[in-house]
Amino acid sequence: MMLLRQFNNRVALSSCNRRVICGKYGRLSKDHVPPQGSITVTKVEQVHLTEVFGLNANPVKGIPSTNGSKFRTICRECNMTALGENDGEIADVCKALTRQINHFFRAANSPTSHVYTPLNAVKYCRAMIGHILAATSVNECRREPCEAPYFTPLQQFVLGDDHALEDTHDIYYWFFPHKHHQSIKIFRMVNEGNECSMSILSFFPLAFLLTEKGKGIYPAGAVKLELSDKSLFVDLSALNIDFSTFPAVELKGNQFLLMAGSMSILSYPIT
Structure with missing residues (x-):
């Protein structure tokens, strides 16, 4: 298992590193995952999911970061444009849903467990996918770029191609009522013979899941998000709470x- 300190960017970075979104070579820039503005940035402790998940997992002491979880894997241009110009949509969605969620749990007689907020789905997904791509080890920046059926369409979408995901990926979301943040650039799951590669970024109040097109592995309670959607509808009931950390x-x-x-x-x- 790769040491946690390797993804924590404690290695010397030079101008020959490849940026994981645009694929160009040059100096790397730090990206906050989750993005600033969508959460309250505080001191965090970072661990690998593989260190704490499993039947025989032992408690480990994570690596502290003074102002949020950061990854030095992208260039300043991608950080300022592809992500920075769209991060406001994530912040607006998080703030709008948080207000409604707070109201829902304070009101004992709410007639429905659903809340919703308008959104620009393309901008929201472009920013979320960009942060998923950035959340990786700096070692990935030392590899030669190559075409990848799973990642190339994601890169093209983040860089401005609104139609890049039409034949390759599905997107799902659900209520994520937890304090911790979870980012997995890629994992593969087998479910009763069905195999699917996926990516996920989860932080309050939503989990955001990418899957291979038509493979359909996602937790109970997940809602499919289309890039043409104008709103997010989120179920706050506890019915599927056991699957929220998928x-x-x-x-x-x-x-x-x-x-x-x-x-x-x-x-x-x-805290």
Whole structure:
């Protein structure tokens, strides 16, 4: 397993590193995952999901970061444009849903467990996917770029191609009522014979899941998001709470997960 300190960017960075979104070579820039503005940035402790998830997982002491979970894997241009110009949509969605969620749990007689907020789905997804791509080890920046059926369409979408995902990926979301943050750039799941590669970024109040097109592995309670959607509808009931931390959930029968520790990061706010 790769040491946690390797993804924590404690290595010397030079001008020959490849940026994981645009694929160009040059100096790297730090990206906050989750993005600033969508959460209250505090001191966090970071661990690999593979270090804390499993039958024999032992408690480990994570690596502290003084102002949120950060990854130095993209260039300043991508950070300021592809992500920065769209991060406001994530912040607006998070703030609008948080207000409604607070109201829902304070009101004892709410007639429905659903809340909703308008959104620009393309801008929201472009920013979320960009942060998923950025959340990885700096070692990935030292590899030669190559075409990848799973990642190339994601890169093209983040860089401005609104139609890049039409034949390759599906997107799902659900209520994520937890304090910790979860980012997994890629993992693969087998569920009763069905196999699917996926990516996820989860932080209050939503989990955001990418899957291979038509493969359909997602937790109970997930809602499919289309890029043409104008609103997000979120169910706040506790009916599917046990599945909200997917993929860190109990596996049963013919189910198993494959993931790389350096691409599977949990961060816990320290107050």
